[in-house]
Amino acid sequence: MTQLLGPSEWAAIMLSLRVAVVAVICALPLAIGVAYLLARKRFFGRQLLNGIVHLPLVLPPVVTGYLLLVTFGKQGPIGSFLEQVFGISLGFRWTGAALAAAVMAFPLMVRAIRLGIEAVDPGLEGAAATLGASRTRVFLTVTLPLILPSILAGAVLGFAKALGEFGATITFVAAIPGQTQTIPSAIYGLLQVPGSEPAVVGLVTVAIILAMGALLISEWLSHRMARRVGR
Amino acid sequence: MAVAPYGAQGGTLMLRICVQKNQGQFGLDVDINAPAGVTAIFGRSGSGKTTLVNAIAGLSRPDTGKIVVGETVLFDSAARVNLPPPLRRVGYVFQDARLFPHMSVRRNLTYGGDHDAAHVIDILGLEPLLDRRPAGLSGGERQRVALGRALMCDPQILLMDEPLAALDASRKAEILPYFERLRDETRVPIIYVSHDVSEVARLATTLVVLDEGKVAISGPVGQVLSSPDVVPLLGTRTAGAVIVTRVAGRLLDDDLTELQFSGGRLLMPGQLGEMGQLLRIRIPAQDVILAREAPTGMSALNVLPVTITEIRPGRGPGVAVGLRAGDDQLLARVTRRSAGRMELAVGQQIYAIIKATAVGPEDIGG
Numbered sequence: 001m002t003q004l005l006g007p008s009e010w011a012a013i014m015l016s017l018r019v020a021v022v023a024v025i026c027a028l029p030l031a032i033g034v035a036y037l038l039a040r041k042r043f044f045g046r047q048l049l050n051g052i053v054h055l056p057l058v059l060p061p062v063v064t065g066y067l068l069l070v071t072f073g074k075q076g077p078i079g080s081f082l083e084q085v086f087g088i089s090l091g092f093r094w095t096g097a098a099l100a101a102a103v104m105a106f107p108l109m110v111r112a113i114r115l116g117i118e119a120v121d122p123g124l125e126g127a128a129a130t131l132g133a134s135r136t137r138v139f140l141t142v143t144l145p146l147i148l149p150s151i152l153a154g155a156v157l158g159f160a161k162a163l164g165e166f167g168a169t170i171t172f173v174a175a176i177p178g179q180t181q182t183i184p185s186a187i188y189g190l191l192q193v194p195g196s197e198p199a200v201v202g203l204v205t206v207a208i209i210l211a212m213g214a215l216l217i218s219e220w221l222s223h224r225m226a227r228r229v230g231r
Numbered sequence: 232m233a234v235a236p237y238g239a240q241g242g243t244l245m246l247r248i249c250v251q252k253n254q255g256q257f258g259l260d261v262d263i264n265a266p267a268g269v270t271a272i273f274g275r276s277g278s279g280k281t282t283l284v285n286a287i288a289g290l291s292r293p294d295t296g297k298i299v300v301g302e303t304v305l306f307d308s309a310a311r312v313n314l315p316p317p318l319r320r321v322g323y324v325f326q327d328a329r330l331f332p333h334m335s336v337r338r339n340l341t342y343g344g345d346h347d348a349a350h351v352i353d354i355l356g357l358e359p360l361l362d363r364r365p366a367g368l369s370g371g372e373r374q375r376v377a378l379g380r381a382l383m384c385d386p387q388i389l390l391m392d393e394p395l396a397a398l399d400a401s402r403k404a405e406i407l408p409y410f411e412r413l414r415d416e417t418r419v420p421i422i423y424v425s426h427d428v429s430e431v432a433r434l435a436t437t438l439v440v441l442d443e444g445k446v447a448i449s450g451p452v453g454q455v456l457s458s459p460d461v462v463p464l465l466g467t468r469t470a471g472a473v474i475v476t477r478v479a480g481r482l483l484d485d486d487l488t489e490l491q492f493s494g495g496r497l498l499m500p501g502q503l504g505e506m507g508q509l510l511r512i513r514i515p516a517q518d519v520i521l522a523r524e525a526p527t528g529m530s531a532l533n534v535l536p537v538t539i540t541e542i543r544p545g546r547g548p549g550v551a552v553g554l555r556a557g558d559d560q561l562l563a564r565v566t567r568r569s570a571g572r573m574e575l576a577v578g579q580q581i582y583a584i585i586k587a588t589a590v591g592p593e594d595i596g597g
Binding site for chain 2: 121123124126127128129130131132133134141142145146
């Protein structure tokens, strides 16, 4: 395996892991919040929010990437604001790849978590409230522990999606080796070069191992958690 | 022999709830004053019982009105007061228990506080359950834990919404003594929602009958259940008086217990209670037979001299007859034809015949 993977392949693997982990960690709290709003609250513009959240799932990824480029790029309104105020630059940087992966993974995470929240009996939250618990305490001690398995499922799904994200990433931040070249764009790049089949096989194998590993770990964890919440 | 009034009746006012709420097909519009002790809210499903207790707990908001528990104003639409549920100090026992599935029984119990924990665990018999998970508990055990959890947050009022409705008869029989002990040992006023007359007869001191969102009749449980007005509300099969009796003797050879009350003596099958103990018994109206003269040559053991206080024709062929026996009220239901043939009239002295087997064990409570 190690003979199959050169330094640039290893760089792509490490970058992919970093991008996917950062994307999931940053998107998760927002996904939980949005899932809670969509599952439990009735407010004006709820359908609009639902539509916007799901947009990256149905849009061509290239379109999502283009939209990211014009808003978060150096010339874009949010991109230039972030650059001037916080010194954060997203265009053609690994942080941009993480943003693209997060946006693409977001609808999948929200869907999984929302299903979990809808399965929690609101009566339990009402019962906790009559026992003197504030809204925050109800959420932290009742709702959150009960939806942990679905948060985990959402995170794993989001992680897998982030690892495999290609179209939006390559449109937004291109595929600069060591900077923004993730596993999928590295495979795609290698396929353009004759005689690089061994490296392609190596990267494909790594992609399969990562995906299977994430799935197995999540199955095991959610099984343990489901037992803990008494289901 | 006179029997002391049972429980606290007409005591200090513990709860005043006067609320209006429109919700689609029916509106809730009630004004209830509940004294200390157990106030049962009785009514068919859809009569507004759960909406009413949810309003007290703050889980649903009335359109207008006022809810006061003791000195605390929980809700007052005129003064724009609406305490959120966590600040109401209301203990709520739900029909489906609503224990937190991811916590042990111990953590469930102490979720809202650990007020008087040792005593609560003791009177509800929770010690053996403490380290178990809700998923492994029986229905009756769950309700005991739910009740303990509500008590440990030191409520100023306890709401119980059909806590026994999901249980079968034997589980009910297992848990009712705990409820009775609780009623007798705590000073927390209890609002007990039910659609089961025998539960109400056994536990309640005050009874409020709801019908389509309005209070149809309310008062001390003995008075309400023996009122002829209540027959159409409860249904002819469930209407019946509740009286408090004292165990006065045992007829061991015949396996009977002699119960004394202000209207005379009743013999009931089996060995009930302890000597001198007060027992509530329920006498269903349809199990009371009326006679103009003292009957002879009958198998029924209990014949009581009574005075007719009220005759109320119903919608069907029946007539509800209110009876006075000593200081107690009884209720009989006879057909209109019998009432006419016997020429029954208010003030008449007649005899009520009660079959000794008429009162089932579920209707006898301490």
